[in-house]
Amino acid sequence: MIGYICKYTPVEIIEAFGEEPVRLESGYKSHERAEALIHSNMCSFAKGVLENIIENNIEEVILTACCDSIKRLYDVLKDKVKFIHLLDLPRKKDPLAIDLFYNEIIEFIEAYQAFKNKNFAEENLLKILESKSFNKEKQSAESIAILGARLKDDVIEKITNSCTAKVINFTCTGEERVFNIEVKGNLLKSYAESLLNLTPCMRMAEDRSKLINKELKGIIYNTIKFCDFYSYEYAELKSKADLPLLKIETDYNDSNSGQILTRIDAFLESTGIKKIEKQKTKKGYFVGVDSGSTSTNVVIIDENKNIISYSIIPTGPKALESAFKAFEIALKNAGLQEKDITSIVATGYGRVSIPFADRIVTEITCHGKGAFFIDNTVRTVIDIGGQDSKVIRLDDSGNVIDFVMNDKCSAGTGRFLEVMTRTLGISIEEMAKVHKEVKENITITSMCTVFAESEVISLIAQNKDQRDIIHALNKAVASKAVSLVDRIGRKGKYMMTGGVAKNQGVVYAIESRLGEKLIIPFEPQIIGALGAALISLEGK
Ligand code: SF4
Ligand code: SF4
Structure with missing residues (x-):
């Protein structure tokens, strides 16, 4: 088993050795062990990868000379793992760059042969490349692109499950590894060339705004603390791309994943590609529950959009209990029972933990909806809550x-x-x-x-x-x-x-x-809940 992080890694060579290449993930709550070995101001991706190597006792690692952080990671790992190899990666794909990368791959093969005491067989590589051959049929479909630094798999899965468009992952190892190699005498050289022909990452000297096509409905761009490369590229892309762009910043720990998912959901909702379940009925009473970090607010409206009742209570330490309580108070104020309610939409930070909600919608969309309902001349909503x-x-x-x-x-x-x-x-x-x-x-x-x-x-x-x-x-x-x-x-x-x-x-x-x-508005704290109730009624 050999760990890697970069898509330009010759993964198929490792497979041809009969070894298992393992993509190293970053994403550890604490970087304590990594920071004992590497400077704390190193990017959180590199620190997370080091945590992974320590935690899982990974003994073989191959890196590419992507940036200074990865080169420092290589320096640290030299004394910590049994096999470590750093490939020099060109920034272009001209003949000189292909020659350089070809020689780098040969050097890796020689080093790994010596370490494993195994011979590399080109016919194994050829079989592997044939099994990953490129499907020339190009499908066009409405899509959303993920660019920038690698996003955690669970976040990608969440995006894929919650939007109607195809999700294209252009981050480091997101791309499917498919090859269409025409072997002109030297298989390894053709392989080196095909690796450099993968969709260019931000490190390559190519204009990545070419990735933007007319099917693209939006871009989610992930930047990382202490990494200037992605911030520069984001700024350039923003000036060129005439389509919705969401910038998020992660540090690979879980502490802000709730906020990131809120941003992503709101972005998908605003670009119109969020999956929506249709309401079956539009009669009765409709409820919006806004489970915020400071207060939990509930609004009940009737089918004519009249506000029947509302409640505002402190959220306290238990968001779910507060949501039940606020719902009960609003029902009591309205003289209604739970059976009278047609549907419930939950919003706010605690929205995912409200089991009695039929749907969840982000507070961005709900605040916009509620504010516009109160006054349709509003073009900017300034929401200042307890914690955000x-x-x-x-x-x-x-x-x-x-x-x-x-x-x-x-x-x-x-x-x-x-x-x-x-x-x-x-x-x-x-x-x-x-x-x-x-x-x-x-x-x-x-x-x-x-x-x-x-x-x-x-x-x-x-x-x-x-x-x-x-x-x-x-x-x-x-x-x-x-x-x-x-x-x-x-x-x-x-x-x-x-x-x-x-x-x-x-x-x-x-x-x-x-x-x-x-x-x-007459009660500024209930606008998110009001928007949720309206969405509950309208089913969109
Ligand atoms: S940015 Fe490019 S070179 Fe760096 S790890 Fe990602 S794919 Fe590899
Ligand atoms: S996040 Fe930036 S600094 Fe860190 S490894 Fe990737 S490119 Fe290098």
């Missing part, structure tokens, strides 16, 4: 056409304000007051909740007026929200939703920055 904030762009028909999210930290969210109320020793209500007249226009320089708290402590120590500090904090939240708006471009009218929309100080600070009034 998002900005959603709607078209003239209320469809989500773009969105950005801050779901990585609590900067600029309700949680940020909650921490500050504790530091200031005031209530949420006092924090929410507008302070238009300030003695001193203070600016909080850090948006990180922890650093901002230290700044507030230092302002208190300097005896600054409490109203000026509150004003500064509201400005900080507004600045974060407007920077999200600017990422997708300004377009009114604006609606603000989420619990923070009840904070008049923040609303005023955002309005001052945007130079435009915000529409605040």
